[in-house]
Amino acid sequence: MIFTLLTIFSMPQTLPSDGLPVPQRYGAILAIALGITVAVLDGAIANVALPTIARDLQASPAASIWIVNAYQLAIIVSLLSLSFLGDILGYRRVYQCGLVVFTCTSLFCALSDSLGMLTFARVLQGFGGAALMSVNTALIRIIYPQRYLGRGMGINSLIVAVSTAAGPTVAAAVLSVASWQWLFLINVPVGLGALFLAFRFLPDNPQKASEQRFDIPSAIMNALTFGLLISALSGFAQGQSGKLVAAELVALVVIGVVFIRRQLRLPVPLLPVDLLRIPVFSLSLGTSVCSFCAQMLAMVSLPFFLQTVLHRDEVATGLLLTPWPLATMVMAPIAGRLIERYHAGLLGAIGLGCFAIGLFSLALLPASPDNWSIIWRMMICGAGFGLFQSPNNHTIISSAPRHRSGGASGMLGTARLLGQTSGAALVALMFNLFSDQGTHASLLLAGGFSTLAAIVSALRLTQPGPQQKAG
Template sequence: MPDVRVASPQGKWILLTTVMGSSMAMLDSTVVNVALPRIGEDLDTDLAALQWTVNAYMLTLAGLILLGGSLGDHYGRRKVFVIGVVWFAIASLLCGLAPSAEVLIAARALQGIGGALLTPGSLALIQASFHPDDRGRAVGLWSGFGGIGAAVGPFLGGWLVDGPGWRWVFLLNVPLALACVPIALRHVPESADGRSHGRFDVLGAFLGALSLALVTYALIEARTGTLAVVVTAVAGVAAGIAFVLVERRRPDPMMPPKIFASRQFTAINLVTLCVYAAFSGFFFLAVLQLQVVAGYSALGAGTALLPTTILMLLFSARSGELGARIGPRIPLTVGPLFCAAGLLLMLRVGPDASYLTDVLPALLVLGLGMVTLVAPLTATVLASVDAARAGLASGINNAAARAAGLIAVAALPLVVGMSEDAYRSPDALDQAFGRAMLVCAGILVVGSVVAFATVRRPPPDCRRPECLTHGSVTAPPLEPGAKSSGRLE
């Protein structure tokens, strides 16, 4: 039985290294958006390259995160975590030194692989190291500090972009990794799942990532109207169908189709797709709108977005408690509507927008909606399957949220008619941003309707601190035990 106590020196070192490791991945999910206008200007690139700068990371992370958790369970959580941190740092160095957009995009894809290795292991190390009596407190501290990191991310990113330059958004990960790895090797005990049988669904992970990559490419390049786009789109759909067929026939699939026999689980993942697609589309375009149209600096744009994460950190616990009392249906119906209202208020943000009267009210309403829905959503995911499958359910939900964000960033500029150089023109971007907010608000309303029509069974009291002190706006929290288990081929 794990016997490390939170108050012990070893316990503090374990918390420090896991927070540092997970913060690397979490920061890169939030700070890069703030740097996009400067990256485009410095590398003289078009909107498609900026989309890929975001999506290359999300693509490999979403496609491999379930496999990463399984590798840690079998080969050792500390070992895979450390490999992930080192991999992430090397990829970050490549991002910071990238001489062109193509090199930056490739390095971002490598970053996502590192994130898929370290993200599941961070929380799993805490669960496997601390004494059961201290485990809840340790997870709460880890989640709380991680949430603070998520809140600081846009501010830090803006400060770096305006100061030493956008490359330091990536280079900052290198000293963090240099501090994190020795602490992990010295103070974190190794752990593994003795029940793990060493068979991994590599084929399923490959097909899933390939399908996402091809569909994403087709959406981003669709405005060119070439035959290659059509062929890629068809190939992406075919890869998705092949993924489903493979998962149905394997004895130990990465994403068992039987888990979707739960109507509640299927419904809550549909809500997740709607909610996080809208969130990702908003945060991708909002920093462009604030900088290019409203004239904010990178630091100003990053700081402007802080209220949403701060509200989640302060009030998610109360929202989770309310959801446990009244059931998830009302929070998951009302929350997306609040978020939609916040996005509609963002239509007031134009040239020379006032932060206090135009930007802040929209972000407060959006943050209120996030507070209302995120903790009950996570609790409902975990309650919709039996306890033995809670980790798998959480992993699928987390991957679904990231995939939704990936597709949204690829599709939204196409849907609203943004040109390749729209982010360089305040007038063109302002018009496209207005249309995009209407689309995102509509997606949130669809999510609200789905929740009202399908979510029924109330979850039990969610005592998992990571549900209630979650601060990330890019994906729901990942419960340990999220793993794939197909045969290695």
């Protein structure tokens, strides 16, 4: 129904052979920026508000965790299915539909008066967020001329990285002046603005894979496979029953094997195993998973260290974490231009090496560090991460055939979410294993993952970059 309405009321923009003209390009990228900002932020801001929401809705702390988990699970189980629909129906249409769902369900979240109602609203909101995340980079590939694609990826990487890192700070700022409902209400005007821009400026696919058929059994198995993976990871990290975790792992292996075997038989699979046969594509995805796991290990554990060990208050904690996204904000657009001249494997290895240095230096902080000692380490982490992310995303998208951009975009988002979810689960595991030294262990593990990601990135130097292939 939503797809039909969007078709009736929106007028597809004409698409030049290579990207959009400048005025339309700016409007299109702004539509994507606004949508992705609220979708990524909503994955992080609810964490800070959980105690307040639980108290207001008279829910236990353990039960309130589902406010966060429901959103993340809905995204990860539907991301690849929605990116596949983007290849068939058009990335523009899927993105517009996602904006409608996300905006309406944000209002639903704000009006919820029970934990069950809010959890259900968050599931629906997660599906809207998944639609936005599934095709955003595929749209950028259409919006920007091939020679400037790195710049578009730089902007997108900047938005994702800053939104992820700034989530707790934004939430604390909103809660200091308003109730928790406003964390969701502010999405409504932003979503409506993005929807207007999407109708006005977003282009249609230059070619749709209309001959492809959406495989419902694959979509169901995809949802079960990723849902069981995340549930088993989180359950193990939080010390749930060993029998339950083991049962989830057995189900994961059985369903996962059947799922992958089915994908191998399909001419155009929902899980793009055909794209994974491209070496630079699969190496870039591995780099992305490891790096986002490292990022989440640090960003989730550091607030505990700053508040419980160093006794900084919430405002000081937010300010000390801010240099990280600020450094990323500066570096990501620069990296987007550097990819036009240098191999992504080299830029990624250098950036992730700097990221690892920053993480290990945070793990080796003195017992009573001054603020500057924390700030410069945060800046190294943010700059290194920013130097890596834009070229890596550029490589993932441009190494796939143009008509498979949706599948590549979905895999990029899935890799990020898998890394972030695994990182958050590992933080819980580190705190369970090492108690007071949980942050120290998390940062050392994060440095290890970043070092591994740098090595995997360097392996790409043996592969020609997408821009070299195009030439």
